[in-house]
Structures are given as structure tokens and as C-alpha cells.
Amino acid sequence: MAWDLKTDRPIYMQLMEQIKLYIVSGAYSPGERLPSVRDMAFDASVNPNTMQKALSELERDGLVFSQRTSGRFITEDKVMVEKVRNTLALEQISEFLKKMEKLGYQKAEIIALMEHAVKEMN
Numbered sequence: 001m002a003w004d005l006k007t008d009r010p011i012y013m014q015l016m017e018q019i020k021l022y023i024v025s026g027a028y029s030p031g032e033r034l035p036s037v038r039d040m041a042f043d044a045s046v047n048p049n050t051m052q053k054a055l056s057e058l059e060r061d062g063l064v065f066s067q068r069t070s071g072r073f074i075t076e077d078k079v080m081v082e083k084v085r086n087t088l089a090l091e092q093i094s095e096f097l098k099k100m101e102k103l104g105y106q107k108a109e110i111i112a113l114m115e116h117a118v119k120e121m122n
Contacts, residue, residue: 003045005044019055023084024084033073034055037072059072063081
């Protein structure tokens with residue numbers, strides 16, 4: 001998987017966000033076993049301790065769980081995954097609306113532009 005890490009925020013937070021995206025997008029399926037911390041850290045080109053911190057936070061949030069000798073797994077709670085998906089979507093929409101308002105657009109204009117963009121995509 002491609003990891004897109006920037007220097008503007010803590011790396012572990014970016015790792016958490018990207019793993020969440022992999023979970024809600026279906027790249028990681030509910031109940032799927034995650035690669036080892038070392039393998040994920042190597043793949044992302046980060047320190048294993050940084051990846052461990054990100055996974056521990058996701059475990060604390062309930063998106064990931066550990067089984068002592070078997071490793072880490074994605075939660076099987078589809079309702080939780082859907083809630084995270086909706087939360088991420090609402091955050092994106094909120095950021096978009098703020099940017100559009102900074103450009104001087106009113107809500108009705110934004111909606112009209114969105115409808116036009118959707119028609120253009122089809």
C-alpha cells in the first residue's frame with residue numbers, strides 16, 4: 001500500500017489516518033489480520049515504534065484488536081467502521097465547505113456547483 005506522509009503533523013497521526021482510510025475503504029476487511037508492526041513500518045518507511053504507537057491508538061479506539069500470539073486484526077464491528085467512515089466523510093465535507101466559503105461562495109452556489117460537477121462526472 002502506498003503511504004503518503006508529510007512533515008506538517010506527527011507521523012503516527014498520519015499513519016492512523018491512513019490505516020483508518022484503508023479500513024473504511026475496504027482495503028482491510030473486517031476481521032482481517034494486519035501485517036506485523038515491523039512489516040508495516042518497513043513498508044511505510046517509518047520507525048517500528050512509530051507504527052506501534054499508531055496501531056496502539058487504533059486499538060484503544062476499537063478499530064483494531066490484538067490476540068496475544070496471533071497479531072493484530074481489524075475489528076469485525078461493521079457499525080463502528082461505518083461510523084468512522086461517516087465521521088471521515090463529514091470532516092472532508094466540512095473542510096471543503098470552509099474553503100469554498102473563503103473563496104466567497106454561498107451555500108446555494110456551492111450546492112449548484114456540486115450538482116454540476118456530479119453531472120459532468122456521469
